[in-house]
Amino acid sequence: MRNNYKNAKRIVTRSMFLFLAIIVFVVIVPVGAVSAKDSSTPVYDQLVSGKKIMQSRSYDKPEKPTVYLTFDDGPSDLTPEVLDILKREGIRATFFVCGNQVAIRKDILKRIVDEGHAIGNHTYNHEYKDLYSDFDHFWGQIQKTEKIIQEVAGVRTPLLRAPGGTATNFDAFYFYYLDQAGYTIYDWNIDSGDSRKLNVPTKEIISTVEGSPLRHELTVLMHDGTGHKTSVEALPTIIHYFKNKGYSFAPITTKTNPEQFAVKKLKWTRSVKDASFTKQLGVMQKYAVDHNPNPKPVAVKEKEPAVETRPSLELDIGKQQLIMPPVQYMLSGNNNLKVPLRTIVESMGGTIKWDEVKQKVVIHYGALNVDYDTVHHKATIYYMGKQLKSYAWMDIEWRDGSIYVPWQVIVEQLRQKGVFSSGEKMLKLTVTPAIHAELLKI
Numbered sequence: 508m509r510n511n512y513k514n515a516k517r518i519v520t521r522s523m524f525l526f527l528a529i530i531v532f533v534v535i536v537p538v539g540a541v542s543a544k545d546s547s548t549p550v551y552d553q554l555v556s557g558k559k560i561m562q563s564r565s566y567d568k569p570e571k572p573t574v575y576l577t578f579d580d581g582p583s584d585l586t587p588e589v590l591d592i593l594k595r596e597g598i599r600a601t602f603f604v605c606g607n608q609v610a611i612r613k614d615i616l617k618r619i620v621d622e623g624h625a626i627g628n629h630t631y632n633h634e635y636k637d638l639y640s641d642f643d644h645f646w647g648q649i650q651k652t653e654k655i656i657q658e659v660a661g662v663r664t665p666l667l668r669a670p671g672g673t674a675t676n677f678d679a680f681y682f683y684y685l686d687q688a689g690y691t692i693y694d695w696n697i698d699s700g701d702s703r704k705l706n707v708p709t710k711e712i713i714s715t716v717e718g719s720p721l722r723h724e725l726t727v728l729m730h731d732g733t734g735h736k737t738s739v740e741a742l743p744t745i746i747h748y749f750k751n752k753g754y755s756f757a758p759i760t761t762k763t764n765p766e767q768f769a770v771k772k773l774k775w776t777r778s779v780k781d782a783s784f785t786k787q788l789g790v791m792q793k794y795a796v797d798h799n800p801n802p803k804p805v806a807v808k809e810k811e812p813a814v815e816t817r818p819s820l821e822l823d824i825g826k827q828q829l830i831m832p833p834v835q836y837m838l839s840g841n842n843n844l845k846v847p848l849r850t851i852v853e854s855m856g857g858t859i860k861w862d863e864v865k866q867k868v869v870i871h872y873g874a875l876n877v878d879y880d881t882v883h884h885k886a887t888i889y890y891m892g893k894q895l896k897s898y899a900w901m902d903i904e905w906r907d908g909s910i911y912v913p914w915q916v917i918v919e920q921l922r923q924k925g926v927f928s929s930g931e932k933m934l935k936l937t938v939t940p941a942i943h944a945e946l947l948k949i
């Protein structure tokens with residue numbers, strides 16, 4: 508691969524970046540002629556409308572069909588029996604524990620971790636009414652549980668399962684806040700039905716699991732909380748059933764593609780105001796920075812081809828050609844090429860500044876100004892001081908104090924909206940073959 512890169516003939520890339528795109532927009536498209544609903548709607552409004560907005564992350568697809576067994580509501584006095592079975596079968600699973608149970612069974616939590624299973628956060632007291640009355644309360648319980656897990660077992664878990672699952676409990680704000688703070692939410696695609704009522708018969712649990720559709724990756728919901736004796740009894744048969752079907756078993760990690768339910772009409776009444784949204788988002792983002800050495804704990808970076816083996820990216824910006832050495836651009840999952848905004852803007856003769864107080868990036872280019880509000884992920888475009896349009900810019904990334912923009916996503920998004928029909932040719936993006944190969948591989 509290294510040689511391929513070295514030998515790869517660098518072709519000049521026909522490319523164009525958002526900034527020029529904006530100019531094309533201003534010059535070619537009459538103001539108001541665009542109905543770019545999604546891209547122009549602020550994040551807050553999109554969330555109000557129920558749209559889930561998550562950071563793009565990359566996940567590993569296991570080679571073999573895989574079952575993620577998950578046990579909720581423990582640890583309880585039944586948990587050691589579950590651990591014995593797992594040990595005997597030589598498999599690992601995931602335990603979504605409640606903080607108040609950890610507090611009274613610390614040794615069991617330690618045993619779970621010592622035996623190589625994954626721990627997830629399942630809130631402190633599992634009380635739906637408290638948890639879903641408002642996010643602030645939910646968040647308090649997540650932190651409390653995280654703290655006790657860390658104190659007892661020395662691990663901090665970014666895995667989270669909503670009591671009762673997310674459907675009808677989580678709105679788009681819950682998803683968004685937790686995602687911004689660096690958590691991943693795991694629902695399931697097989698419900699063993701073991702919590703449908705008290706003492707579900709063992710046979711019923713087994714037949715529910717065996718009657719569920721199979722997929723390459725299966726997240727199975729079971730319970731090891733108090734009162735779930737029959738789940739423990741059903742477990743060996745369930746394990747053998749999947750083993751006979753050729754499945755492997757694995758604990759959930761942050762690289763596991765999360766099974767998540769769609770946002771549905773809530774069972775609960777709660778309201779979110781724009782002001783509290785801004786405040787809460789600030790809390791979550793600060794949390795991410797404070798608690799994750801890499802605020803975007805995505806596996807992508809590991810997959811990024813080693814910088815020295817990549818060719819330079821060659822861009823045509825208007826009449827000017829810009830050669831971007833490998834260290835200057837980012838190549839990550841989801842066909843994602845990110846470029847430093849400052850380099851692009853400055854190469855065009857524009858200026859870019861950081862407004863610390865307002866947490867905004869401010870771009871000047873001739874009569875054109877663009878503000879990018881990093882809290883709301885919203886870009887606002889001004890021409891001769893007059894506001895023209897607002898866009899949501901998602902998936903922006905910071906590295907070493909520079910802001911990186913996924914340009915293909917933005918270009919595609921704008922093109923889809925028909926904004927640039929007349930500038931289509933200029934917006935065409937092609938990259939050097941070697942980079943293209945990497946994009947496909949990821």
Ligand SMILES: [Zn+2]
Nearest residue numbers: 579580670671
């Ligand atoms: Zn539960």
